[in-house]
């Protein structure tokens with residue numbers, strides 16, 4: 001073991017990677033069933049941050065499953081994710097938390113909030129597994145996605161409402177929790193069961209169908225952040241053809257204990 005093989009940083013080095021740009025701007029937006037925050041020109045050094053993050057090891061669940069290996073990853077996100085330790089990114093997490101609080105996206109008390117950090121990496125040629133291009137909701141309260149690359153092709157976070165055959169429409173889990181039982185069962189049949197029976201297929205640029213009604217998207221622009229509640233149905237729009245480049249984002253997940 002050679003000590004020089006380790007990647008070591010000072011706290012100042014780490015803070016400089018996540019330094020907010022003096023030109024950063026945040027706005028609260030509302031559209032139909034969603035309220036979200038969009039930030040522009042967020043980091044001062046997004047490329048350095050992307051380069052730093054790319055060094056974290058990752059299990060690519062697609063590779064594990066293709067080799068018939070057991071995986072402990074229970075996220076159904078496409079591409080691969082890197083699981084990071086949140087204390088390296090405390091200043092950025094707190095900044096995003098504060099922006100969310102001041103703009104009234106959430107009312108989490110700072111003493112009770114917990115952060116989780118990971119990345120999402122989508123890449124040309126990646127496959128879909130169990131229809132993971134279909135909309136989902138997240139387990140955590142708020143997601144802030146910071147986009148660190150420009151794939152060069154259209155990409156966004158897209159939002160959907162569920163249109164049940166009863167005629168009822170749902171934007172989020174809260175609305176669904178008050179729904180008649182038939183609607184909840186229909187969702188289960190359409191999402192969980194349909195996905196579980198499906199296996200590998202080329203990644204689909206999903207824009208909705210008879211059940212998932214696409215109504216909005218936030219473009220995943222380079223060095224922008226989009227922050228929204230995890231309980232709304234959403235998905236990733238990404239073109240996985242060879243014309244695209246990597247879509248790499250850093251995620252701050254927030255929840256109150």
Ligand SMILES: [Fe+2]
Nearest residue numbers: 136137138234
């Ligand atoms: Fe999500």
